[in-house]
Amino acid sequence: MTIEGDIDKSIAFFCTMMAADLQDLMIKLKARTTSVAIIGLGYVGLPLYRCASQYVEVMGYDIDESRIKMIKMTDHDAKVTSSVPDISKAFVYIVCVPTDITKDKLPDLTHLKESSQAISKWLNKGDVVIYESTVYPGCTEEECLPILETGSGLKPNVEFTIxxxxxxIVPGVADLQLSNISRVVSAGTESGRQFVHDFYKLFINADVHIAPSIKVAEAAKIVENTQRDLNISLMNELAIIFDKLDIDTQEVLEAADTKWNFHKYHPGLVGGHCISVDPFYLLYKSRAVGHEPKVIAAGREINDYLPLFIAEKLESTLLKNNVAIKGARIIVFGLTFKENIDDMRNSKVVDLVKALQAKGANVTIKDSHVNEEIIHSLVGPYVASEDGVYDAAIVAVKHDDVVALGADYFYNLLTEDKVLFDLKRVIDSSDKERFQYWAL
Ligand SMILES: NC(=O)c1ccc[n+]([C@@H]2O[C@H](COP(=O)([O-])OP(=O)(O)OC[C@H]3O[C@@H](n4cnc5c(N)ncnc54)[C@H](O)[C@@H]3O)[C@@H](O)[C@H]2O)c1
Known part of the structure; x- marks a missing residue:
């Protein structure tokens, strides 16, 4: 027998041991005699904590003390902590930390690396570490796994499972929550893949699909969001073209949608933590392996250009009414990145407001979902004006309470030119004629 043969044999032995250990771990989890730690209790981690703790013992950990206090205010018995040693007894670690981009639109892996470092200190033989954060294909095994390995001194896929x-999850949409959304899972070994599948099956009623490798699962996630970004970018480019051709994009889409294989998407501002960020992870990885991506990059560029396009359109509309954008009074309804939530991350309405402010406009913002301090910190001070004095109104987010305002409300706010930019098409068709109406 060669040395390589001996090594193969001992790995096979450990793998068999590991499969048995993982089965044993699952039994203990179900019996609540061992626990899971969830790292990062934000939009993703907190619902996971709440859902999983109905079936297994869970300790939630977040680096942000104020977040822990806030969770405990609404749930006094919540097992949540901002002290790392409290998660040392866990056998399963689930990482739900942010994966943002830097100012240069490159992946920012700081939170992923720091949380991996923290876990590595408590990692024991037989433990499982599952990452939920969105990353580029290869990231988990190339960036996180070495940190776990070095920090713990344990062999990945032999002594611990990754x-x-x-x-x-879709924040704000009740039908699309954790337990009823199908999920893709994977792991570094076959027994690991089965374990991760069985674990999520404890609290997910929908399909849990096992991808053959972590890389495939990472790629699947990033593709889901990149596809959506691109589909919307095509609509946004069409909206720009049709605006110049004086054609209503919505009417075009309604007509085209009568074909059996037409995919209906709508133009709009693409913000938030996922769709407007994740494609940059794929762009980065594509460049790292020597391919300069064209389609994906163009989609991002068009979607990021849309706020400026709208600001310029409003400027030219006002000019036709002999109103200069400098000093114009504009009221914007909705500042969040989508309707009926308070999430401001990467909101393109903020970019639109800033573009208008850069042109000298006085912009007033109304958003009942966001407190005034946050609005001020994002777009600077503004003065609320009286009814009837706004040169233009922009309906930017389709919050229920904005839709409920109705055409008369917008009409009465506006000066005699009645310029209404209805980005989300909240006004009934019958009321459009009362305004200088523009929509995407
Ligand atoms: N929000 C969504 O709708 C959504 C949907 C699918 C996937 N994702 C992905 O899930 C991941 C998490 O996103 P999110 O929206 O929950 O982010 P979030 O910002 O809402 O929450 C992340 C939490 O992690 C905490 N944190 C940061 N560093 C930490 C560390 N080192 N240790 C412990 N806690 C730490 C933060 O304090 C914060 O409370 C991201 O990769 C995101 O792309 C988000």
């Missing part, structure tokens, strides 16, 4: 289970 898994990946990207989240698809």
């Amino acid at each position: 898994g990946y289970a990207p989240e698809r």
Whole structure:
């Protein structure tokens, strides 16, 4: 027998041991005699904590003390902590930390690396670490796994299991929550993949799909969001073209949608933590392996250009009424990145407001979902004006309370030119004629 043969044999032995250990771990989890730690209790981690703790013992950990206090205010018995040693007894670690981009639009892996470092200190033989954060294909095994390995001194896929289970939750949409959304999972070994599958099956009623490798699962997640970004960018480019051709994009889409294989998407501002960020992870990885991406990059560029396009359109509309954008009074309804939530991350309405302010406009913002301090910190001070004095109104977010305002409300706010930019088409068709109406 060669030395390589001996090594193969001992790895096979450990793998068999590991499969048995993982089965044993699952039994203990179900019996609540061992626990899971969730790292990062934000939009993804907190619902996971709440859902999983109905079935297994869970300790939630977040680096942000104020977040822990806030969770405990609404749930006094919540097992949540901002002290790392409190998660040392866990056997399963689930990482739900942010994966943002830097100012240069490159992946910012700081939180992922720091949380991996923290876990590595407590990692024991037989433990499982599952990442839920959205990353580029290869990231978990190239960036996180070495940190776990070095920090713990344990062999990955032999002495501990590494898994990946990207989240698809949609904040603010009740029908699309954790337990009823299908999920893709994977891990570095076959027994690991089965374990991760069985673990999520404890609290997910929908399909849990096992991808053959972590890389495939990472790629699947990033592709889901990149596809959506691109589909919307095509609509946005069409909206720009049709605006110049004086054609209503919505009417075009309604007509085209009568074909059996037409995919209906709508133009709009693409913000938030996922769709407007994740494609940059794929762009980065594509460049790292020597391919300069064209389609994906163009989609991002168009979607990021849209706020400026709208600001310029409003400027030219006002000019036709002999109103200069400098000093114009503009009221914007909705500042969040989508309707009926308070999430401001990467909101393109903020970019639109800043573009208008850069042109000298006086912009007033109304958003009942966001407190005034946050609005001020994002777009600077503004003065609320009286009814009837706004040169233009922009309906930017389709919050229920904005839709409920109705055409008369917008009409009465506006000066005699009645310029209404209805980005989300909240006004009934019958009321459009009362305004100088523009929509995407
Ligand atoms: N929000 C969504 O709808 C959504 C959907 C699918 C996937 N994702 C992905 O899930 C991941 C998490 O996103 P999110 O929206 O929950 O982010 P978030 O900002 O809402 O929450 C992340 C939490 O992690 C905490 N944190 C940061 N560093 C930490 C560390 N080192 N240790 C412990 N806690 C730490 C932060 O304090 C914060 O409370 C991201 O990769 C995101 O792309 C998000």
